Amino acid sequence: MNHTPWLVVGALVVTTFLLKGAGSLVMGDRELPSWFPRFVEYLTPALLAVLVVTQLVGSSDADGLAFDARIAGFAAALAAWRLKAPVPLVVLVAAAVTAATRALL
């Protein structure tokens, strides 16, 4: 039996638990500093903006920017969103337009 997978699983489970739980493990019952809520107020839009950009033009197997069919799907979804389409429809539009553009290219 190959033990390598379980070694990786064990190690990554431990580090992930510590990283995700670090807040309460470190802080205990102490209060966070008073500037912290304001930091989070800016952190949230900044972090989400990073996620939008990296998932829209990032690429897992190539370095650099990858402008592909996702852009078309994103633009179409944006239009649907501006027209006040419900979220499931916006998502469907994104996937369908991306798939169609990719098939045509």
Added chain:
Amino acid sequence: MSGTEPAPHPGDPTAGRRAAYVAGARAALPFTVALFAFGISFGVLAKGAEFSALAAATMSGLVFVGSSQFAAVSVLVNGGGWVAAAVAGTLLNLRYLVMGFAILPALRGGRARRAVESQLVIEESWAIASDTDGRFDRVRLLSSGVVLWLGWVAGTLVGAVGPIKAVDILRLGLDAVSPVLFFLLIAPHLGTARRRTAALAAAGSALLLTGLGVPDIAIAVACLIAVGWTWRGRAR
């Protein structure tokens, strides 16, 4: 979208909680569809790296971070050792240090319980749980986290056990779903000019860093931007 509105709670706290549970679960659903598909691809990848279905499902259930798991298993597939794999996966999880601290004031109970509840934090549940005033809703975190977790673990099992060779995420256009959903989640957080400039600065640096081939640094830069904006706001 509905998941980012504060739950209605005047008068009846139980009804407010129930509404928050439903709002979180509902907001998580479109993400879960995408996560299920990614879970299948992860299961397939893990199977190729000689993971048993139990090992793959254990990893998804206890780590519960797609990018980190993909990175770790990819290192093995490319011939790396278990230490290199674990380090790669851990580095991609560093962002949860910040996100975990951010959500801390919303959690309840003792140290251990809060640490365990924090495990349901992934980007999607964190974003769904965030209110526009910089606070977080614990109930929406837990309900969206559980729904996303079920999709991720179920997808992993299907991929690891089933006869599927690969899900064609590209052919189905599923890779466009995440950026769109994160865009929908960001919209309520752009209420003030300073939040908008923070988001724009972060988006610009993410574009630049992705172009330079180091997109993973963008998260750290976003934290620095938030620190800078907090610092500047202090003087006013």
